[in-house]
Amino acid sequence: MTFKKGISSLKNALEKGKGSISVISEAASGSSIMISEAVRDISRPLIWICPDKKQFLERTRELQNILPGRVYPFPSYEHLVFLPLIPSPENSASRITALYNLNERRDPILVIQASSLLERVIPAAELSANAELIMAEEEIERDQVARWLVEAGYEYLNRVERVGEFSVRGEILDIFPPGHELPLRILFFDDLVEEIRSFDPVTQRTVSFLKEAILLPAREIVYSDKRVAAAVRHVIEQAKTLDLSASDVNSIIQNLEARRDTENSLSIMPFIYGELDDLLSYAPGDTILVIEDALQCQRNMEAFSERALEAHFQQLENQRLLAEPEAYYASPSSISGRLESLSRVFLAPGRILASRQQSGFSPAAFDVEIETGITRNESLPVAQATFRKGTEFFSSFASRLSRWTDQGKRVFILYQEKDARKRLEGLLEHYEIVFQSLDLQEEAGALPGFDRLADLQAPGVYLLSGFLAEGFTDLESQVVFVPDHELFTFKHFDTRRRKSRKRKVSPVSISDIREGDLVVHRDHGVARYMGLTTMSANDIPGEFINLEYRGGDRLYLPVDRLGLLQRYVGVEGREPRLDKLGAGTWSARKQKVKRAIREIAHELVDLYAARKVRKGIALSEPDDMYRQFEAAFPYRETDDQL
Template sequence: MSTQHIKMGGAPEGYDAQLVLRELHSHGEPVVHIARDDKRMSAMAEALAFFAPDVPVIKFPAWDCLPYDRLSPNADVAAARMATLAALVHDMPKGFVLLTTMNAATQRIPARHVLKEAAFRAEVGRRVDEAALRNFLVRMGFTQAPTVMEPGDYAIRGGIIDIFPPGHASPVRLDLFGDVLDEARRFDVATQRTTEKLELIELAPVSEVILDDAAIRRFRQNYRIEFGAARTDDPLYESVSAGRKHQGVEHWLPFFHDGLETLFDYLAKATITIDDQVTAARLSRWDTIVDQYETRKIAMDQKSRIDTVYKPISPELLYMEDAAFTTALDGHRVIEFHPLAQASGPGVVDAGGRIGRNFSPERQLENVSLFGALADHVKKKSETAAVVIASYSEGARERLKGLIEDEGIGEVIPIQNGTRIGKRGIHLAVWGLEAGFETPELTVISEQDVLGDRLIRQPKKRRKAENFLTEVQSLAPGDLVVHVDHGVGRFHRLEVVTAAGAGHECLLLEYAEKSRLYLPVENIELLTRYGHEEGL
């Protein structure tokens, strides 16, 4: 099957969500949208929710660690990826939009048959092999914890088994009577109260590395072929051989599988839409991956003994270079968005959208009324099309409503989503759009177009005090962390430090020249994992 590649100009950000939905409805098959990065993926998700709140939208995020890193992807990210892949091979509706990023789309993933076979089902009233369930949880990458707190955790207390499946908002509790599942329910982590009774439990892997006997044998064989016989002081080889997950083991993913596939193999009939500038970013990322591989390779080759240094696999095994990516798209309808109109030619179409007006000149002039200029623009556009003014919050929308009405525009209509937009009229919506756009039927003006860049950062979510020690347990001795003031250090252990006659639980962090920092656990928000943007 040949690839239909379309270069679509006149598709500014915001309007591209309408074009994705138009493609979904016209062809009746799923649409995969490849965003430049996580920020653009979130913006597309918000735009889709605004224009079509009932359309199913799922996300497939990229690993939040660098290629050839010593760290594993964050557990939440790994769980979200596996939940999406499991949904794609089991029970997704025909019409949906899958959002992913350039980094995620260019990385190889476990084959579909692995997700189909790696599942566990338990029904209320039927027998459950508890030993088989425990073995499944270990092999599929779940982490045993005293209390389940995040996706991928499980806890066992007698005949009660708590599991936080990937892709779910809350954990489930299995109450066994002997070897029979007597009751299954979903519960709230904070209150432990039941939120839903269940009749069937289905579990998917939480990690792309599945440590069953066959996978371990494949890893050992591939590792020896690539790097020679491993010595006893090779921690990666020894951990996997013992059936234990080693930090960063995902970077050797191809060694665990007979063969990897791509995201596009899961969605053979899907249309692929691509953000502007993705191609340039993809080629640049491949160059970065190769550079990092070469750096690791040089470091390994310079050692007289290579058993304790990083042994990188060839980049083509895990990542797709340009030719492989083009091959992966073969047979798909591919639409590449561009915000500006493109020169005419084969495969080039114009979607009819244009970047909206920015009121920056008016903001710079003291003798010009900014909102008077906005009112004039809105009046003119509303004569031929609907107008939507998008604000970042309910409060901002109310303030803009008052300012606009003061200019004598008339009635403005607050709306919850794009389904309420009429053919004419002025509408106010809560939508975090950065820049507006115009089409023959619709003019969208963002708050940022009018007032300029936002200077207020979103506040970071603070954790409750009772969660501090639970979050500390996610750290292992030797993990690299970044302190907001002191930079990169290595976590050693928890220690009780006595000050002013009282004991305080502190994290012991070690820096260069053996200098130490004792950080109280209640200040854990000052730390991030090395290579992660969010706090612990």
């Protein structure tokens, strides 16, 4: 079967509602193109299930390149949800965006890891109820919007830069909601929305004007008054069964009533909503499932479930307030059984044998079997080359290009950046290989449809902007895809020299520091972290970071000001002297460093000025060997290196 016929067969099978379809392809990237082409005009949701994180990242980028605007990654949490850790705002935003589009759109494509099928998520009804539509020239109570933002997990800051942040300055509301590539600026006149703009968070300049915008919660927990009251009751009931101390329970309740996002927030989700949904609860009955390496997906899902159960038991041993394990994760067997009611496309490099033990990951029989005729490219010589002086490591690939074109093949070399295209053009010209740079994209960076590429009748080499995780050949259509990252991944000849490791100062995370560790406060200097303390400020209970300074002085820093702290990085084996609060030694030390930096800057300016006026030595133009080395350089240059 030809590749184009395979696309047609798959599309017909999906339109007829076939339950289980097998697609045989040596290269998963070929399957990505085939399935994308088959569903391009089908208005049905699709969930692409990957066995692990590596495939999840590759397939996400690949599908977003083929079908831009329809593909939403649904990343797993970086940790088990009941562990005392706070997920990144970007992770939470991606999950919320994917869930909302699966719930509201007719044709979204979600990419997930198999383990994500087990995760409990915000109920679909709650997410729909908390999606706020704001329209220009509409009246809306500003204070009510600000209250909702706090309940929906947004962080109030003076300047909005990351997703999940908002700020209020007079008549201007800045907000960076999930589902938007840029933050929004909403201009009010009293309670009338005058304008909605997207803006660049770096320059703060307007990028575009919008007529309306949907504001989604920044996380999966929305602290409405009703939900907080219910959560408090459930926490008290569960605490009685676990025999927890009153102080621990009071701390949890205070955080709930203060709508404070803490490392325990995700573990409280079952108490807030009562009963959670899972990803399949969002999926309508006509959803298409694409299962990549079904056996490995099932194994990884079962292994994840076992780890979660063991970790849950350990957390209960540590006196953590938790719901039952099934409140956080569904069982693999229950998920597998529910998959059987949906259309499933199974991807594998070879023929999949039907299973006697029928399940969502192993059907008893296939309704349709499609062999794509796709083969992986032979390992490219450039990719395995080691660079030695005098070696023309691109010449072997140039020879293969000539052989492919002599055989009547159309070779598409995919590049990801304009600089990569220029380097490729220079190398192809050097080897006198005739090529053509294509500009067939309907959207910037999007890979054009396979039909448009296959219709190019003339054999030859074509440069095309796009990304595929791996190259492949369609023997019937005589089409070869070669992504540039397979061309220019090579090993350096001399690996004996040890690379110096730069010491990096990273922001503090409560989960990563222990009592007694040294930290640096931006305004007060070196201190010792002494743990978290619950205190009341203006009769409002809150959690504070306890910092000890020289002489026993204490500074209690609210946890929402954690960004003022950094790890202490100094000479190993030498204990630094703590700063003293109010003594001015830290300010003096900072001023001394600033003066030293200014002196170095002046010296550098003088040095470059002297270089400018001195007569230099003119070097010859870079030769072909240099051009090949430059094209194969596996790292992205910074602006100051170019």
